Amino acid sequence: MPNIKIPVNHAVGLHARPAGEFVKIAAAFPCEIQVRNLSEDGKFVNAKSILSVLSLGVKQGYTIEIDAQGEGAEDALSTLKELVDNNFGE
Amino acid sequence: MKSVEGLSASPGVAIGAAWFYQPVELGYTRRIDADHAIELNRLQDALSQSKSQLTTVVKKTLDEIGEDEAKIFEAHLMFLDDPELIATVKQKISLSLNAEAAVEEAVDGFAKTLLAMDSEYFKARAADVLDVGRRIIACLVGVDLGVMDFPVNPVVVFADDLSPSDTMQFQKDKILGFCIRRGGPTSHAAILARSLGIPSVVSAAFENEWVASADQVIMYGDTGKIIINPEKAQLLEARAVQTKKAETWKSDLQHATEPAITTDGHVVEVVANVGSLEDAEQAVLYGAEGIGLLRTEFLYLDRDSMPTLEEQTQIYKKILTVMGTRPVVVRTLDIGGDKPVSYLGLEAEPNPFLGWRAIRMINERPELLRDQFSALLQATSLNTDLRIMLPLISNVNEVINAREIFNEAKQALDNQGEKYAQKIQFGIMVEVPSAALLVDQIAPFVDFYSIGTNDLAQYTLAVDRTNERVASLASPFHPAVIQLIAQTIDRAHVNGKWVGLCGEMAGNTIATPLLIGLGLDEFSMAPVAIPTIKNNIRHLNLEECKKIAEHIRTLATTKEVLGFLAKK
Numbered sequence: 001m002p003n004i005k006i007p008v009n010h011a012v013g014l015h016a017r018p019a020g021e022f023v024k025i026a027a028a029f030p031c032e033i034q035v036r037n038l039s040e041d042g043k044f045v046n047a048k049s050i051l052s053v054l055s056l057g058v059k060q061g062y063t064i065e066i067d068a069q070g071e072g073a074e075d076a077l078s079t080l081k082e083l084v085d086n087n088f089g090e
Numbered sequence: 091m092k093s094v095e096g097l098s099a100s101p102g103v104a105i106g107a108a109w110f111y112q113p114v115e116l117g118y119t120r121r122i123d124a125d126h127a128i129e130l131n132r133l134q135d136a137l138s139q140s141k142s143q144l145t146t147v148v149k150k151t152l153d154e155i156g157e158d159e160a161k162i163f164e165a166h167l168m169f170l171d172d173p174e175l176i177a178t179v180k181q182k183i184s185l186s187l188n189a190e191a192a193v194e195e196a197v198d199g200f201a202k203t204l205l206a207m208d209s210e211y212f213k214a215r216a217a218d219v220l221d222v223g224r225r226i227i228a229c230l231v232g233v234d235l236g237v238m239d240f241p242v243n244p245v246v247v248f249a250d251d252l253s254p255s256d257t258m259q260f261q262k263d264k265i266l267g268f269c270i271r272r273g274g275p276t277s278h279a280a281i282l283a284r285s286l287g288i289p290s291v292v293s294a295a296f297e298n299e300w301v302a303s304a305d306q307v308i309m310y311g312d313t314g315k316i317i318i319n320p321e322k323a324q325l326l327e328a329r330a331v332q333t334k335k336a337e338t339w340k341s342d343l344q345h346a347t348e349p350a351i352t353t354d355g356h357v358v359e360v361v362a363n364v365g366s367l368e369d370a371e372q373a374v375l376y377g378a379e380g381i382g383l384l385r386t387e388f389l390y391l392d393r394d395s396m397p398t399l400e401e402q403t404q405i406y407k408k409i410l411t412v413m414g415t416r417p418v419v420v421r422t423l424d425i426g427g428d429k430p431v432s433y434l435g436l437e438a439e440p441n442p443f444l445g446w447r448a449i450r451m452i453n454e455r456p457e458l459l460r461d462q463f464s465a466l467l468q469a470t471s472l473n474t475d476l477r478i479m480l481p482l483i484s485n486v487n488e489v490i491n492a493r494e495i496f497n498e499a500k501q502a503l504d505n506q507g508e509k510y511a512q513k514i515q516f517g518i519m520v521e522v523p524s525a526a527l528l529v530d531q532i533a534p535f536v537d538f539y540s541i542g543t544n545d546l547a548q549y550t551l552a553v554d555r556t557n558e559r560v561a562s563l564a565s566p567f568h569p570a571v572i573q574l575i576a577q578t579i580d581r582a583h584v585n586g587k588w589v590g591l592c593g594e595m596a597g598n599t600i601a602t603p604l605l606i607g608l609g610l611d612e613f614s615m616a617p618v619a620i621p622t623i624k625n626n627i628r629h630l631n632l633e634e635c636k637k638i639a640e641h642i643r644t645l646a647t648t649k650e651v652l653g654f655l656a657k658k
Contacts, residue, residue, distance in 0.1 A: 011395060011432070011433040012395065013432075015211065017395070020165070027171075027173075045174075046174050048173050049172045049173050049174035050168045050169060051175055051203075051219065052172075052174050055207070
């Protein structure tokens with residue numbers, strides 16, 4: 001299953017605007033996408049759900065793990081990676 | 091007849107019918123034998139109805155208030171679309187719950203998860219989820235939350251508490267006054283009411299049984315007195331006061347742009363407290379001779395990342411342009427754990443007013459202050475009269491360190507060949523008693539002092555002014571606070587420095603003779619108070635005021651001080 005692990009460097013972590021951007025992009029892909037807080041060894045949650053993503057409690061410097069399965073999985077992962085790597089466009 | 095004493099939050103007299111503001115009740119019965127197909131259909135309808143409502147709200151907020159406020163409702167739209175939330179609701183419906191109960195249980199579950207994360211940010215998000223849930227349920231039971239059942243004729247609004255958004259939701263021309271049971275004069279609702287110019291009383295201990303909707307009430311915003319079902323004589327008196335006030339206001343406003351000179355020729359500066367570009371525009375309209383307090387927190391709140399240097403410069407530039415060559419005193423960031431902002435590293439603290447806030451951020455986050463200085467300098471033109479002011483100073487080192495950072499920011503701009511205002515003053519807020527006691531020692535490093543009486547009272551009298559049980563003890567008319575004010579002015583003048591006052595006291599007509607008599611140089615207040623205070627000053631005599639001040643310095647209690655001033 002395609003899978004990536006990336007650190008979140010944004011000052012607010014994966015909350016507020018960054019979380020919104022993340023979910024919007026995830027929701028645009030047809031495949032199933034899951035994400036978890038790797039730094040706290042958390043459970044995978046639906047990456048298309050803003051409430052679930054917020055509840056991960058990902059702070060600045062934490063690493064997240066993203067899983068994607070199905071149509072466009074590779075694309076989805078590389079787009080999300082780009083978003084996080086580019087500090088959510090800031 | 092029944093009367094209640096509250097705290098003055100916004101001046102003026104309101105006479106009219108009482109009206110209770112209460113959030114709408116959404117009554118429904120929880121059922122565990124509902125038909126899945128029917129409930130799913132109802133849910134779908136309620137969701138699309140909520141979505142179209144929220145889309146309208148986003149647009150309305152964007153048009154009428156601003157982008158940042160609109161973002162709150164954009165986030166609500168995302169919650170409405172959340173696949174996990176919807177899946178949870180549907181799963182509950184499949185267990186034969188009716189849609190209302192399913193939505194309530196689902197949002198409660200998500201809200202609990204968020205609340206367990208224990209930070210102000212998540213508490214606010216939990217409130218958002220509950221709000222979205224309430225909207226969906228309202229659609230299910232057929233209640234339109236968007237349309238408040240508001241009386242046609244203007245009323246005096248009675249409320250248990252009002253959030254800022256509650257306050258903004260009312261139509262200004264339908265409100266005669268606000269009478270609020272909770273909160274203090276510095277609560278958000280009170281500040282908002284003042285800027286809207288609506289008479290208001292807070293911490294008003296009325297019982298619901300004392301007043302019914304449509305009962306006639308009189309509310310004195312200046313003194314905090316409320317009379318329910320008044321006697322005829324009281325009503326006539328209130329009407330007379332109101333008419334007189336309206337006439338006086340009209341004439342005060344006509345003379346607002348003229349200077350404030352006492353009958354014996356003593357001139358003082360009357361300037362405005364401002365927290366946005368709109369405030370600055372209003373200030374000029376009301377005759378402000380400058381800005382005595384520009385709060386800069388608005389640049390940092392309700393966002394999730396640092397405002398860029400460019401953004402800061404732009405907004406300062408707009409405000410400075412409105413003010414032209416008038417003096418503008420800018421207070422650097424005054425924020426703390428009462429408003430946790432994660433990107434600033436601010437966390438909720440048990441005692442945010444005694445905690446890591448304002449100038450105390452200087453060692454850990456010097457770049458905040460440097461950027462602010464740099465943005466301010468770049469926003470000036472050569473003839474801007476910029477005056478920088480540091481909040482919460484409690485020792486000399488803070489002033490020295492900040493000045494060093496200021497010099498660095500200047501040096502950096504000099505190196506780039508940037509031009510900025512030629513004349514810039516540097517000063518501090520006197521709001522901690524230690525600063526008032528160290529005026530002499532601080533003098534070599536500053537050009538001026540500005541007394542923040544709200545916080546000076548809070549810190550001198552050991553009163554948390556956000557705690558309504560003790561808030562009324564934090565009076566700037568307490569003899570100890572007056573001693574500190576007097577001493578600050580005396581020592582500053584000995585050192586050849588000027589002194590301003592930017593707390594609520596500056597805009598309180600009762601305090602004007604005292605402050606003139608103490609020798610205050612600059613009065614800074616809410617723009618709406620300027621015409622009245624200027625007129626007041628024009629009727630005072632400096633020598634007489636000095637005698638008043640001298641006598642007040644011998645008094646022992648707040649009550650004596652207020653009693654003496656009331657007779658003047």
